[in-house]
Amino acid sequence: MVDLHLPKGLSMPGFASRERNAAIVPERSVAGRTLVLLIAIMTFLSGVTLGGVVLVQKSALAWSSDVGREVTIQLRPVDDEVMESNLRTAVALAEATPGVANARALTLEENQQLLEPWLGAGVDLGAIDIPRLVVVQLSDPAETDLDKLTSDIATIEGASLDTHAAWRQQLNVMAGTVVASGLLVLALIVAATVLAIIFATRGTMSSNREIVDVLHFVGASNSFIAGEFQGRFLTIGFRGGIVGGVAAIAFFFLVGLAAGSVVPNEASQQLGVLFGRFALGFDGLLGILAVIPVIAAVTAITSRMTVRRFLQKTS
Structure with a gap:
């Protein structure tokens, strides 16, 4: 049987009025x-x-945010071109661009580590001409003149700029x-x-x-x-x-x-x-x-x- 208390101020015929709160829905059911x-x-x-x-x-x-603060310059091997010289030129052009914090060319070992997930560890890549990368950190992506950097990098044979826009x-x-x-x-x-x-x-x-x-x-x-x-x-x-x-x-x-x-x-x-x-x-x-x-x-x-x-x- 459910315990029923009448609303406050209400009474049934033949019963004394009670000042008690209603409990229509059982508290513990x-x-x-x-x-x-x-x-x-x-x-x-x-x-x-x-x-x-x-x-x-x-x-x-x-x-x-992390991807937007970094762009990458890729330099492909080209005949009659000195890779180390092109790397230094790319770093210099990047650092001269407004809004760039710093630029650094990855070493051959770092490039090989990037390829390990696909080629496996221990693969000798010394005999293969692999592209080299320059990582460019941006101090303020909104103020960086990427168009100028793109046109400057285009003067280097085999170089291209990746802004990671598609990835973002x-x-x-x-x-x-x-x-x-x-x-x-x-x-x-x-x-x-x-x-x-x-x-x-x-x-x-x-x-x-x-x-x-x-x-x-x-x-x-x-x-x-x-x-x-x-x-x-x-x-x-x-x-x-x-x-x-x-x-x-x-x-x-x-x-x-x-x-x-x-x-x-x-x-x-x-x-x-x-x-x-x-x-x-x-x-x-x-x-x-x-x-x-x-x-x-x-x-x-x-x-x-x-x-x-x-x-x-x-x-």
Whole structure:
């Protein structure tokens, strides 16, 4: 039997008036505990999704910034041309360009290390004429005169300038796709949460139909009953949201800890390149914490609207 307390100031015929608050929805019911667990899971998934989006966005911005501050001069071997002389000329032209911080020609050993992932280690490249590279660091990409640098480099036989614009565009497209996919998943999670709340509210209303009839009999309005459900589901939403939000923050903390200590160094370095150090930062933590009141508000508003529609259909 469900414990029913009448609204404050209301009384039934033949009973003394009681100054007690309403408890239409049982505080500790199986449905309530299940809904708390469901909201906790949905909040956790929302927090993890949002945190993943933040990590990808931060990494993409860092990648784009790093790539945008560097251009590469490639010098191909040409007959009757002295490679070392061309390298010195390319470095001098780059350093003379406004907005360039420094320029450095890679050694033969460094060039060979760049080719190892494709050719394998231990390959003797001494007999092969491989292109040489000059790495140019930009102090301010916006103020660098890349057109002048391109025209100056063109005077060197076999030289060309790579601004990595295509690579940056691919990074931006990839990051935008991941962020859009994450937001879509987040929207689907919220939609699933709303549907679960609707079914839970309808089930609670059906199981407590006699209580609602009694409340109508003693003069309680639909707005009052909907408000009671809203308050109870708001509490449930906050409970589940806090559990899920804390679990999501703990997840990123544990993953970051595992990536730094458990995962092998090579894999850890690759993860660091892709996602940094799994550090959400203040904005990421604030975003996950903001999910908690949002989920609680969605829970309360959805339950109130569902109750009002239910009462309007049955009245």
